[in-house]
Amino acid sequence: MNQPIAAQLLRREFPPALLDQLVALLGAQRVSTAAAVREHHGHDESHFPDALPDAVVFPETTEEVAAVVRACAAHRFPVIPYGTGTSLEGHILAIQGGVTIDLSRMDRVLAVHADDLDAVVQAGVTRKALNAHIKDTGLFFPIDPGADASIGGMSATRASGTAAVRYGTMKENVLALTVVLADGRIIRTGRRTKKSSAGYDLTRLFVGSEGTLGVITEITVRLYPQPEAISAAVCCFPNMVAAASTVIQAIQMGVPVARCDFLDPLCVKAINEHSKTGLQEKPTVFFEFHGSEAGVREQAETVQAIAAEHGAEAFQWATRPEERSKLWQARHDAYFACLQLQPGCRIISTDVCVPISRLAECLAATEEDIRRSGRLVPVLGHIGDGNFHLCIIVDPNNAHDIEIAEQMNHRLVERAIAMEGTCTGEHGIGCGKMAFMDAEHGDSLEVMRMVKRSLDPHNIMNPGKVVAV
Numbered sequence: 001m002n003q004p005i006a007a008q009l010l011r012r013e014f015p016p017a018l019l020d021q022l023v024a025l026l027g028a029q030r031v032s033t034a035a036a037v038r039e040h041h042g043h044d045e046s047h048f049p050d051a052l053p054d055a056v057v058f059p060e061t062t063e064e065v066a067a068v069v070r071a072c073a074a075h076r077f078p079v080i081p082y083g084t085g086t087s088l089e090g091h092i093l094a095i096q097g098g099v100t101i102d103l104s105r106m107d108r109v110l111a112v113h114a115d116d117l118d119a120v121v122q123a124g125v126t127r128k129a130l131n132a133h134i135k136d137t138g139l140f141f142p143i144d145p146g147a148d149a150s151i152g153g154m155s156a157t158r159a160s161g162t163a164a165v166r167y168g169t170m171k172e173n174v175l176a177l178t179v180v181l182a183d184g185r186i187i188r189t190g191r192r193t194k195k196s197s198a199g200y201d202l203t204r205l206f207v208g209s210e211g212t213l214g215v216i217t218e219i220t221v222r223l224y225p226q227p228e229a230i231s232a233a234v235c236c237f238p239n240m241v242a243a244a245s246t247v248i249q250a251i252q253m254g255v256p257v258a259r260c261d262f263l264d265p266l267c268v269k270a271i272n273e274h275s276k277t278g279l280q281e282k283p284t285v286f287f288e289f290h291g292s293e294a295g296v297r298e299q300a301e302t303v304q305a306i307a308a309e310h311g312a313e314a315f316q317w318a319t320r321p322e323e324r325s326k327l328w329q330a331r332h333d334a335y336f337a338c339l340q341l342q343p344g345c346r347i348i349s350t351d352v353c354v355p356i357s358r359l360a361e362c363l364a365a366t367e368e369d370i371r372r373s374g375r376l377v378p379v380l381g382h383i384g385d386g387n388f389h390l391c392i393i394v395d396p397n398n399a400h401d402i403e404i405a406e407q408m409n410h411r412l413v414e415r416a417i418a419m420e421g422t423c424t425g426e427h428g429i430g431c432g433k434m435a436f437m438d439a440e441h442g443d444s445l446e447v448m449r450m451v452k453r454s455l456d457p458h459n460i461m462n463p464g465k466v467v468a469v
Contacts, residue, residue, distance in 0.1 A: 010464075011097040012077060014054035021071045022057055022099070030058040030105075041100045044087045045147075045335075046432060047346040047396055053080060053094035060105045062178055062186055062217040069215060070184030072099055076458045079182075081211040083153025084126065088349050089430025091157065091210055095464045101215060103152055109133045110218065117223045118175060118192055123152025123216050130221075139223040142167040145426065146332035152216045157428035158208030162328065165251070165384030166258040166290065167224065169426065174207050178218035182456040192220055205451070210428050211462035213455045227290035231300060232259075232324040233315040235307055236282040240264060240367055240379070242310040243283045244360040247383050249306050251356055255299050259288035260384030261331055267338065267378035267391070274337030275330035280313075285383070286331055287315075288324070331380075338378045338391040346396045348405045351433075352416035353387040353425030362419055363388065366412060373408060387425035414439070429466045437467065 022031045032038070033055050042052030059065045072079045078098025085092060094100060106122035109130060113119065114137045121130060128148045130141050143154060145161035153159075155177065160169035167173070176190035189202035206213060237243040240262075247260055263271070265281045272279055285307075289299040304315055318327050330337075339347060354362045363379075370377045370390070381388025390412065392405040413423045413436050423429075423436040437445050448467050452459075459469055 011095075014097060015075045015077060018071060018075045018077055018099070019055060022055065022068065025067045025071065026057055026059065026064060030060075032056045032058075041082055041085070041092065041102065042094060044085050044090060044092050046088050046090045046430070047348050047394060047402070048090040048093060048432065051090075051093035051095045053100035054097050056082075056100045056102055058102050058105050062180065065101060065103075065106075065215055065217050066180045066184045066186050068099065068101060069180050069182065072460060073183055073458070076460060078460050078463050079211075079215065080462050081123075081152070081156065081215045083124065083150035083156070084148065086147035086149050087153070087157060087430060088351075088427045089424075089432035091428060091430040091462070091465060093431065095431060098460075098463075103150065103215075103217070106152075106217060112137060112223075113192065114139060114223075116192060117225075118220055119223055120218060120220045121151050122218055123150060123155075125151050127151060127154065134223065137223075138226055140226050141173075141221060142224055143170055143173055146335070151219050151221065155207050155216050155219050156210050158426070160382070160385075160387075160426040162259045162261055162288075162331065162382060164382060164387075164426075165260050166256055171204065171207055173222045174203060174219055175222060176220040177203055177206050177216055179206050179214040179216055181214045182458070182461050186217075187214075190220070208428065210430065210466050212452060212466045213461060215461075227258075227296075229293045229296045230258075230288065230290055230321075230324065231296050232286065232288040232318045232327055233300065234279060234318070234327065235285050235287065235315050236280050236313045237285065237307070238283070238311045240283050240363045241360045242312065243285050244363050244383055246303070246307045246310045246312065247285065248356050248359060250303050251384060253302065253306075255302050256291070257287060257299065257303065257384055258290040259286065259328075260382065261286045262379075262381050262383040262388065263331070263334065264379040266341075266376070267334055267380045270337040270341050270378060271330045271334050274340055275326075275333055277326075277330050282313075286327060288328075334378075334380050335391065338393065341376060341378070342393045344395070345393050348392040348394055348402070348409060349427065350390040350392065350409050350412050351387070351424045351427040352412055352421055353385065354416050354419045354421030356384075356386045358419040358421070359383060359386050359388075362415060362421070365415055366390070369408065369411060373404070375404070375408070377408070382425075385425070386421070431464050434466065434468060
């Protein structure tokens with residue numbers, strides 16, 4: 001029995017008095033038990049069955065979040081933070097029942113410190129909204145997971161995306177957080193300075209905690225100057241290993257590639273049909289270079305020379321902003337494009353990441369596993385940092401189909417961990433990858449449980465996710 005279904009057997013009973021308290025705190029307009037609202041908040045983009053909350057609340061301030069958490073804590077009733085619902089591992093499923101805290105109304109950019117290259121935002125601000133707000137400052141926020149996710153959700157899952165090879169992940173780009181703990185206390189985890197040696201790094205503890213230790217309500221993020229020049233290109237390769245080898249060599253030579261994403265021929269076919277692009281259906285890498293005009297030209301020439309050594313075809317350049325936007329939008333839509341390969345089905349999306357020196361080996365072994373399976377499995381990923389995904393297409397109503405897909409995912413994770421990699425490079429654990437935590441972390445998993453028990457002794461913060469307690 002998979003984790004989300006099993007955990008539903010532990011669903012807690014909704015205390016009637018709690019609903020009255022929530023209405024008293026926020027007003028009837030910002031508390032809902034309507035079926036449609038609960039259904040909307042009871043599923044994400046994963047293949048897991050829906051798990052609806054008992055109620056959904058819509059706070060607008062950190063203090064209101066704290067009041068809601070205190071009310072739930074008094075009844076020892078689960079709390080599930082909700083951003084935009086784009087997660088892929090069941091993060092927002094109310095698998096034990098609970099109150100979902102929808103943070104979408106906390107959508108204000110609180111401060112932009114252009115001289116210091118940072119901004120303070122509420123958790124419901126999306127990455128696109130932040131970049132629209134700061135577009136006239138000459139700065140931008142580079143973390144780009146594809147979906148227009150909320151900054152709070154991206155922090156909670158330690159998200160990254162296409163630009164991580166140059167700018168890092170949320171781990172490197174969050175300076176401080178405001179967090180509501182399980183007992184309703186409000187804490188701030190850091191300062192706006194670029195570095196500090198003052199005590200434990202609580203910011204890093206909560207970035208990636210997936211709502212299991214507290215509710216993130218405000219985030220201080222790094223910003224970057226918009227590059228003088230940007231150039232994007234598409235390059236086809238004879239096989240997956242040649243594509244990976246090109247990227248590995250470029251990274252090892254210190255070429256500061258800004259974006260570097262891979263698509264296999266089946267994935268290219270899917271986005272051609274979905275986004276009306278005309279790419280060759282071959283192993284393909286999307287590149288993007290940022291810097292000065294001279295720097296971008298030098299980076300591109302170096303990568304072209306490396307690619308040629310591995311049998312690549314000529315680069316197809318997209319230098320105009322609208323061409324680049326179309327190119328990367330097609331890449332971002334790949335998940336939904338792959339769904340159209342088999343209408344009515346869902347995708348089990350894998351998320352392994354390995355040291356880049358092992359990437360070609362891992363891809364080659366995975367390609368062979370896919371070939372033997374005979375299944376429809378597009379492959380794509382951010383290979384500049386060793387992270388790639390299988391889009392395993394399944395019939396959600398066919399238990400045998402899902403079991404075969406999960407077995408393939410299990411083999412892939414075993415392969416990655418054997419190569420000193422991880423079961424998830426950016427999607428997070430949620431309830432979907434808990435089974436892999438012991439193999440990856442060993443004895444340190446018990447330390448994680450100790451932290452969870454210390455900060456959330458009654459297990460009300462997004463229970464059934466990340467670690468079992």
